[in-house]
Amino acid sequence: xxxxxxxxxxxxxxxxxxxxxxxxxxxxxxxxxxxxxxxxxxxxxxxxxxxxxxxxxxxxxxxxxxxxxxxxxxxxxxxxxxxxxxxxxxxxxxxxxxxxxxxxxxxxxxxxxxxxxxxxxxxx
Numbered sequence: 001x002x003x004x005x006x007x008x009x010x011x012x013x014x015x016x017x018x019x020x021x022x023x024x025x026x027x028x029x030x031x032x033x034x035x036x037x038x039x040x041x042x043x044x045x046x047x048x049x050x051x052x053x054x055x056x057x058x059x060x061x062x063x064x065x066x067x068x069x070x071x072x073x074x075x076x077x078x079x080x081x082x083x084x085x086x087x088x089x090x091x092x093x094x095x096x097x098x099x100x101x102x103x104x105x106x107x108x109x110x111x112x113x114x115x116x117x118x119x120x121x122x123x124x
Contacts, residue, residue, distance in 0.1 A: 001028075001094040002067030008054050012118065016047035018054060019068045023094060029071035031091040033079030046118070048076050052105055053112035053119055055082070059100065066096045074098075081105040 001023040063085040085097040
């Protein structure tokens with residue numbers, strides 16, 4: 001499992017994890033598309049926006065390996081702002097390649113791209 005050195009491990013001042021420490025011996029947790037309903041808590045929305053901003057600052061438009069990125073946090077963006085970058089795609093692989101759908105991500109999380117987000121234009 002690739003560890004993304006320098007990627008934030010969590011949202012500052014919270015318990016929302018962005019990365020995992022070690023791989024699961026039973027295999028990677030499957031990535032699924034989770035529905036984001038309008039009544040989600042503000043803290044959950046901030047975690048999604050902070051994670052999207054960290055992905056953008058760390059990877060940009062390049063394809064990236066899933067590696068140690070948290071499956072639960074990725075699943076909130078998967079299928080919309082974060083999409084598979086390979087065909088066939090294995091949602092249960094740490095080696096799976098992903099990419100950011102920039103147009104959709106900008107529409108959903110404008111603060112992640114304009115420098116007003118959690119990281120305020122700094123590298124994540």
